[in-house]
Amino acid sequence: MGLKKPNISVVGAGYVGLCTAVGFASRGYRVSVCDVDEKKISKINQGVAPFHEPMLQEKLAESIQNGTLKGLVNRVDWIIEETDLTFVAVGTPSKADGSIDLQYIESSSRELGKALKNKDSYHVIVIKSTVVPGTTQNVVKPILERESKKKCGAGFGLCMNPEFLRQGSAFQDTLNAERVVIGSIDKQSGDTLENLYKGFYGAHMPSLIRTTLSTAELIKYASNAMLATKISFINTIANICEQIPGADVKVVAKAMGLDKRIGPLFLDAGLGYGGSCFPKDVKALIACSKSLGYVPELLASVEQVNKTQPLKAVKFCRERLGNLEGKKIAILGLAFKPDTDDMREARVIPIVNQLLNEGANVSAYDPIATQVAKTIFGNRISYACSALECIKNSDACIIVTEWEEFKKLTPDDYIKNMKQPVLIDGRRIYDPITYAAKLEFTAIGLGKNVE
Ligand code: UGA
Numbered sequence: 001m002g003l004k005k006p007n008i009s010v011v012g013a014g015y016v017g018l019c020t021a022v023g024f025a026s027r028g029y030r031v032s033v034c035d036v037d038e039k040k041i042s043k044i045n046q047g048v049a050p051f052h053e054p055m056l057q058e059k060l061a062e063s064i065q066n067g068t069l070k071g072l073v074n075r076v077d078w079i080i081e082e083t084d085l086t087f088v089a090v091g092t093p094s095k096a097d098g099s100i101d102l103q104y105i106e107s108s109s110r111e112l113g114k115a116l117k118n119k120d121s122y123h124v125i126v127i128k129s130t131v132v133p134g135t136t137q138n139v140v141k142p143i144l145e146r147e148s149k150k151k152c153g154a155g156f157g158l159c160m161n162p163e164f165l166r167q168g169s170a171f172q173d174t175l176n177a178e179r180v181v182i183g184s185i186d187k188q189s190g191d192t193l194e195n196l197y198k199g200f201y202g203a204h205m206p207s208l209i210r211t212t213l214s215t216a217e218l219i220k221y222a223s224n225a226m227l228a229t230k231i232s233f234i235n236t237i238a239n240i241c242e243q244i245p246g247a248d249v250k251v252v253a254k255a256m257g258l259d260k261r262i263g264p265l266f267l268d269a270g271l272g273y274g275g276s277c278f279p280k281d282v283k284a285l286i287a288c289s290k291s292l293g294y295v296p297e298l299l300a301s302v303e304q305v306n307k308t309q310p311l312k313a314v315k316f317c318r319e320r321l322g323n324l325e326g327k328k329i330a331i332l333g334l335a336f337k338p339d340t341d342d343m344r345e346a347r348v349i350p351i352v353n354q355l356l357n358e359g360a361n362v363s364a365y366d367p368i369a370t371q372v373a374k375t376i377f378g379n380r381i382s383y384a385c386s387a388l389e390c391i392k393n394s395d396a397c398i399i400v401t402e403w404e405e406f407k408k409l410t411p412d413d414y415i416k417n418m419k420q421p422v423l424i425d426g427r428r429i430y431d432p433i434t435y436a437a438k439l440e441f442t443a444i445g446l447g448k449n450v451e
Contacts, residue, residue: 005029006196009079009086011108013040013050013071015170015276016128016163017089022056023174025063027200032079034072044071052341052368055171076108080115080123085196088112088140089128089163098283099291100132102139109140113147116156124157124192130220130281132288136160136213141185157189160213162220167275168339177201181209183216221288224281225299230266231273232305238269238445239312249445250428269445271400271426272309274336274345279306310347313398313426314354316442320422321395325359328419330394332387333401333427334366334373341369343376347426348400356380365390367403388417396422402429411438 005028010021013035021033035041040050047061063069072078079086090104105127112125125144127136141152152158160183165173180197184190190210198205209219234253241247249269257264273279282303289296314324321327336346343349348364355362362381364373370383384390387409391397397418399406407429414421415438423435425443435441 005199006084007031007082008196009034009083011035011076011079011086011088011112012090012104012129013037013044014089014091015051015053015167016165017087018044018050018060019053019056019165019170019174020087020089020128020163021069022060022063022171024200025069026059026175028068029200030083031063031069032072032075032083033069034075034079036074038073041071041073044069053170054168054339059171076111077115077118080112080119083123084121085124085126085192086112087126087128087161092129092131092280092284094280094283097287099287100130100280100284102131102135105129105131105135105140106143109143110147113144116144116148116150119156122156122188122192124159124189126159126161126193128161128163130162130277130284131160131217132221132284133214133217135217136183137185153186153189157192158185158213159183159189159193160216161193162216164220164223167342168337176204177206179207179209180205181211181216181219183211183213185213221281221285224278225285225302227266228273228278228282228306229298229302231268231270231278232302232309234267234269235272235305235309235444241445241447244447247445247447248432252445269428270309270402271313271347271351271444272306274347276342276344279303279345282306307350310350310426311354312444313351313400313424314358316424317355317360317396317398317422318358320424320440320442321420323358324355327360327395328393329355329360329362330384330391330397330418331362331364331381332366332390332397332399332406333403334364335369335401335403338401338403341366341372343369343372346401348373349376351398351400352377352381363390363394366401367405388413391417393417393419395419396424398424399426399429402427411435414439 008024008029008031010017010033013033021031025031043050047064049057049060090108092100095101145152162181182190182193238249241249253267256262286299334348364381365384365387421439423439423441432446
């Protein structure tokens with residue numbers, strides 16, 4: 001590829017694919033992004049981001065305007081011909097048994113393989129989708145070789161390059177990665193991708209790990225499983241704290257975090273983890289490991305803790321209000337975390353379902369996820385336009401997502417607006433001493449008599 005910037009293509013315009021595409025385009029690379037979804041591509045070509053993500057909209061519009069980025073529907077043949085390297089960032093959803101569904105990986109590999117058949121020059125395929133160990137070697141490579149009639153490593157290169165971006169800061173994470181992991185079938189494939197990243201990051205090249213395809217695949221799962229374990233661990237400590245008068249998990253976590261071996265991040269106790277990654281990846285790693293003959297009991301417990309954790313919010317309501325039949329419960333926060341409208345595996349889903357099962361009337365508010373929530377709950381709950389409207393005349397309020405604007409609500413806001421000021425802090429955003437002095441306050445990980 002020499003000194004000239006290589007042309008990049010991306011298959012799949014989801015969070016990972018689009019942030020990768022816009023990231024490279026914003027640094028002057030010519031990028032084409034290909035997806036089967038016509039509506040999504042049409043939005044992209046109009047300079048409109050198809051989902052909410054800070055900075056993405058602005059950078060996408062800029063890249064479309066200056067011509068560094070373009071979207072294509074189903075033109076894998078074109079992107080192989082016109083670009084030097086293709087990132088594959090298609091979805092890998094869960095099947096009913098928790099294992100991952102590789103249908104999109106397989107179909108895009110077939111398309112890429114067919115297109116590679118007609119290409120004379122060297123091209124590198126890079127799997128960015130989260131796939132269980134062995135997939136790139138045993139599923140992707142044979143399909144590419146069969147369809148292209150070329151030998152992997154000779155006719156084309158193959159890498160596995162997991163992505164560690166977080167929703168809500170996905171674009172920033174793409175520009176400022178903490179590490180780059182490159183698994184490769186051979187040295188040439190890995191060197192090509194390494195050179196691309198060296199050009200992209202310049203003087204700010206993150207730590208680089210070069211390894212095998214399977215190790216790269218496992219690094220992604222191990223990282224997410226570790227973070228999910230930290231969350232279920234601190235939620236377990238929170239549950240223990242609730243049995244100990246005077247104990248507070250926040251203080252426990254803060255002190256634990258000062259030990260460098262533990263670290264302060266991902267020790268926020270709450271209603272558990274949601275999103276499109278942790279729940280799916282923990283399940284997939286368990287299923288993959290079982291299929292290889294090892295039952296990872298620790299991970300099964302991590303999942304179990306996460307399943308029961310959100311329902312504690314309903315239990316707290318019951319403890320304060322008794323029977324929930326006909327009670328108005330206000331829910332603040334619908335998104336699986338702040339700064340996104342994504343509700344995949346959001347903890348609010350089991351909470352609302354349980355409240356409705358017990359006959360409660362639910363009113364909900366989220367700064368940006370209400371439209372998405374309507375597709376999930378329909379008219380089974382009501383939707384408010386502000387936090388204050390949501391809590392009006394309610395019997396209890398549950399903080400489900402820790403949006404900044406909820407942190408600004410004062411005890412008086414709750415007292416003035418609610419029928420009875422029962423506040424359940426599911427994300428530990430309020431100071432327990434101040435709030436417990438004025439309200440009927442319950443919080444995750446707070447020993448009973450801290451009020
Ligand atoms: C996660 C990882 O953080 C990324 O590194 C990874 O690349 C991504 O999955 C992925 O595999 O694509 P994300 O799902 O965007 O990113 O969100 P996180 O910020 O990790 O939060 C996940 C969930 O954990 C949220 O529901 C959040 O509320 C919860 N959480 C997080 C806690 O309950 N406590 C914490 O201390 C931290």
